[in-house]
Amino acid sequence: MIETAAAGSAPADAPVLVLVDHHDAGVRAPVLELLTVARGLGVVHAVWFGDGVEGALEQLGAYGVATVHQVTVGDGTAPLPPSAAEALAEVLVASGATTVLVSSTFENKEVAARLALVADAGLVVDASGVEREADGRVVTVQQAFASTWTVRAEVRAGRAVVALKANAAPAEPVEAPRTPHVLRHEVTLASDHGVRVVERTPRAASDRPELGEAQVVVVGGRGTEGDFSVVEELADALGGAVGATRVATDEGWIGHEAQIGQTGVTISPRLYIGAGVSGAVHHRGGMQASGTIVAVNNDPEAPIFEIADLGIVGDLFTVLPQATAEIRRLAAER
Amino acid sequence: MKIVVCVKHVPDLQAERRFTDDGRVDRGQGDGTLNELDENAVEAAVALVEAHGGEVVVLTMGPEDAEDAVRRGLQMGADTAVHVLDAAIEGSDAFGTAEVLAAAVRAIGAEGPVDLVVTGMASLDGLMSVVPSLLSAHLGLPQATLAAELTVDPEARTVRVRRELDHATEVLEASLPAVVSVTDQANEPRYPSFKGIMAARKKPVVTWTLADLGVDPSDVGEAGARTRVLEATPRPPREDRVLITDDGDAGLRLAAYLVENRLV
Ligand SMILES: Cc1cc2nc3c(=O)[nH]c(=O)nc-3n(C[C@H](O)[C@H](O)[C@H](O)COP(=O)(O)OP(=O)(O)OC[C@H]3O[C@@H](n4cnc5c(N)ncnc54)[C@H](O)[C@@H]3O)c2cc1C
Ligand SMILES: Nc1ncnc2c1ncn2[C@@H]1O[C@H](COP(=O)(O)O)[C@@H](O)[C@H]1O
Numbered sequence: 001m002i003e004t005a006a007a008g009s010a011p012a013d014a015p016v017l018v019l020v021d022h023h024d025a026g027v028r029a030p031v032l033e034l035l036t037v038a039r040g041l042g043v044v045h046a047v048w049f050g051d052g053v054e055g056a057l058e059q060l061g062a063y064g065v066a067t068v069h070q071v072t073v074g075d076g077t078a079p080l081p082p083s084a085a086e087a088l089a090e091v092l093v094a095s096g097a098t099t100v101l102v103s104s105t106f107e108n109k110e111v112a113a114r115l116a117l118v119a120d121a122g123l124v125v126d127a128s129g130v131e132r133e134a135d136g137r138v139v140t141v142q143q144a145f146a147s148t149w150t151v152r153a154e155v156r157a158g159r160a161v162v163a164l165k166a167n168a169a170p171a172e173p174v175e176a177p178r179t180p181h182v183l184r185h186e187v188t189l190a191s192d193h194g195v196r197v198v199e200r201t202p203r204a205a206s207d208r209p210e211l212g213e214a215q216v217v218v219v220g221g222r223g224t225e226g227d228f229s230v231v232e233e234l235a236d237a238l239g240g241a242v243g244a245t246r247v248a249t250d251e252g253w254i255g256h257e258a259q260i261g262q263t264g265v266t267i268s269p270r271l272y273i274g275a276g277v278s279g280a281v282h283h284r285g286g287m288q289a290s291g292t293i294v295a296v297n298n299d300p301e302a303p304i305f306e307i308a309d310l311g312i313v314g315d316l317f318t319v320l321p322q323a324t325a326e327i328r329r330l331a332a333e334r
Numbered sequence: 335m336k337i338v339v340c341v342k343h344v345p346d347l348q349a350e351r352r353f354t355d356d357g358r359v360d361r362g363q364g365d366g367t368l369n370e371l372d373e374n375a376v377e378a379a380v381a382l383v384e385a386h387g388g389e390v391v392v393l394t395m396g397p398e399d400a401e402d403a404v405r406r407g408l409q410m411g412a413d414t415a416v417h418v419l420d421a422a423i424e425g426s427d428a429f430g431t432a433e434v435l436a437a438a439v440r441a442i443g444a445e446g447p448v449d450l451v452v453t454g455m456a457s458l459d460g461l462m463s464v465v466p467s468l469l470s471a472h473l474g475l476p477q478a479t480l481a482a483e484l485t486v487d488p489e490a491r492t493v494r495v496r497r498e499l500d501h502a503t504e505v506l507e508a509s510l511p512a513v514v515s516v517t518d519q520a521n522e523p524r525y526p527s528f529k530g531i532m533a534a535r536k537k538p539v540v541t542w543t544l545a546d547l548g549v550d551p552s553d554v555g556e557a558g559a560r561t562r563v564l565e566a567t568p569r570p571p572r573e574d575r576v577l578i579t580d581d582g583d584a585g586l587r588l589a590a591y592l593v594e595n596r597l598v
Binding site: 023080081082105106107109110112113114116117118120121122123124125126139140143144145147148149150151152153154155156157193194195196197198199200201202203210212216238256257262263265270271281282285292293294296300305307308309310311312313314315318319320321322323324325326327330331 | 347348351353357371428429432455458459463464467471472476478479480482494499505512517518519560562563564567569572577578579580583584587588589590592593598
């Protein structure tokens, strides 16, 4: 257990740690949103696991990062959540930070939980907003019960660990970028936590935006009967990502990683379009926080119409291609 | 093999779910059920014991009603059940929950070593997916979470898990004893048979209090919670909803709607 910080004691200039998810092509998009939000909470310190931080320094500086903690854990491979949490706890103490932000992926939620446990911190996951009150308290906003409720909560502990959902806030660079200062940490783990990675296959990158981060998502359900082409074409015309219901992924019409819902990916894009999707509660749990919801379904009684801003009772195989053609025509005109 | 399965009693997804005025999940509607995702956990455990021998203990922490959750586990084939019931646990957050569940796993272990702790991937009321990790930390056991596929090698004393993450597929191997969580992809939960339902009536449900487990009540419940709900408000219904029927031009109208609302 690391020393406990007193509630509400965070000085305004206390660092805020932001865990930077990255891959070969650089920083993942939600991180830029986290950095933007973090600037409202204190001095932004980024945490980068592994090599390759040099190529990202300029971008991190552009989003207001003052210091980057480059952390090497054990042999330098990407650490599993228990090891990442152990390493982050070290950085937390070394930096004097009282707040930690991570993006809300399954792995990061585990990192956040284990870090909060040892740091005696309050934990909020899947937050859609986070602020610091004048008295230093951290207050968060979450959507509950398939986004039918909004919950504001305060962290009572002296430290806060918050996992923020993608698209929670727009990413905005700072006016006066600077080059962050890099601090290196070599973390020797107490143990390997009894688990090893036998095999790891990164998912092939797609030309479309990542589902969890996309501003537009077009989703196909059982109504597609396995033909996703009209869904894909509409997604491409809108520069969006393609998602699916569990029925569609279980049928093998599209990979499991495309599943939107309570046991799949949670999305909150500006625009969600569902085609041949009934709107089961498990599915809604993952999409009801979307900005605008459009549904195309040939059953006027489909429950998805209860939450659709624009509902179209019609056959997706005629409505979608017509919309796609019109969107392309309008784009060509502009 | 001795397997402990953690199961939670949650408000029914299909019913209207709400918060109480003081910001807690309203559990007073009387229409709670076993968290669906924990059925996958029970199924995984029962199947492992069918394959390798041993026993399954279902464990829950929660109010009186939560007994229904372990009863369902017994009907599905678990052998015995433990219900941690204590007024002080009301309002527990994930930390309080994990501390109590960990103490209960240790107490179960005192009667014979536990090889595996299995949980669901998330409780469908809170959807945090953090209790399995916290349990692993409390117990000092390896974690292999989000199993879409789970295999145990009893001789090598290892568990293998295949999991689908946002950006990769991974296979993890952990040494036993370990904590694993399973997803809804891992299996198809069995429906309790008539025989299973009858047999479950005779199976014991042991009730433990915090005192039985040596857990300090101030660590858990409302008192120990590290966050506090300030306000819970139902989301206002979406305004200006439009429902149209395709007369041959719905695709054009869809495109026009997107333009009008600056979504293209
Ligand atoms: C524990 C658990 C977890 C789950 N998790 C998830 C999850 O994360 N995500 C998820 O999506 N589901 C999940 N499910 C499944 C969920 O309950 C539903 O079964 C699923 O979402 C339904 O998918 P669907 O809408 O594609 O199919 P259906 O419910 O069969 O709906 C198909 C719709 O297509 C319409 N249709 C048919 N033909 C056409 C056409 N030509 N044009 C227009 N419309 C047409 C029909 O009217 C119908 O409304 C879960 C279930 C369980 C038990
Ligand atoms: N009160 C509880 N009693 C028993 N098991 C629980 C409880 N809360 C959570 N769990 C287990 O932990 C898993 C993940 O829960 P959560 O972290 O709350 O999403 C669930 O699927 C259960 O298996």
